[in-house]
Amino acid sequence: MKITLSENQIKQLVAGALEARNNAHVPYSGYAVGASLLTEDGRIYNGCNIENASYGATNCAERTAFFKAVSEGEREFLAIAIAGGLAGQSPEDYAYPCGICRQVMKEFCKETFQIIVVKSNTDYQIFTLEELLPHGFGGDAIR
Numbered sequence: 001m002k003i004t005l006s007e008n009q010i011k012q013l014v015a016g017a018l019e020a021r022n023n024a025h026v027p028y029s030g031y032a033v034g035a036s037l038l039t040e041d042g043r044i045y046n047g048c049n050i051e052n053a054s055y056g057a058t059n060c061a062e063r064t065a066f067f068k069a070v071s072e073g074e075r076e077f078l079a080i081a082i083a084g085g086l087a088g089q090s091p092e093d094y095a096y097p098c099g100i101c102r103q104v105m106k107e108f109c110k111e112t113f114q115i116i117v118v119k120s121n122t123d124y125q126i127f128t129l130e131e132l133l134p135h136g137f138g139g140d141a142i143r
């Protein structure tokens with residue numbers, strides 16, 4: 001079953017992801033990512049990537065958004081929009097979530113969770129978590 005987001009929800013998430021890129025801390029890669037995460041009850045948490053001189057300490061935009069939301073008590077999510085590209089420029093391609101971020105989505109989201117990859121306000125594609133992380137490993141396997 002694919003949940004249907006409203007046009008307005010999609011518009012807000014797409015704009016949020018593009019806007020959140022402006023806060024990215026990317027002195028090493030120069031690749032700025034923004035993410036905008038929608039909860040079941042309609043709240044939105046934005047995030048950006050935050051790099052570190054010790055590269056492994058870098059946090060992706062998607063996980064920034066999730067960790068902000070989860071740390072505020074949120075546990076139910078509907079969708080995330082993601083936009084990435086060279087800082088200071090509009091995205092040239094769709095930015096797909098890395099494997100670690102897909103795994104974090106798996107921890108908190110159903111298979112129907114929507115992932116919107118964004119090039120611009122009018123150019124985006126929508127996938128489900130099931131499509132981007134088939135046969136994933138989740139908590140059900142160890143409970």
Ligand code: THU
Pocket residue numbers: 026029031033048049050051058059060061062096097098101
């Ligand atoms: N990055 C994200 O923010 N999200 C992803 O899903 C992939 C990669 C960031 C991490 C790093 O700051 C930069 O993009 C280059 O890898």
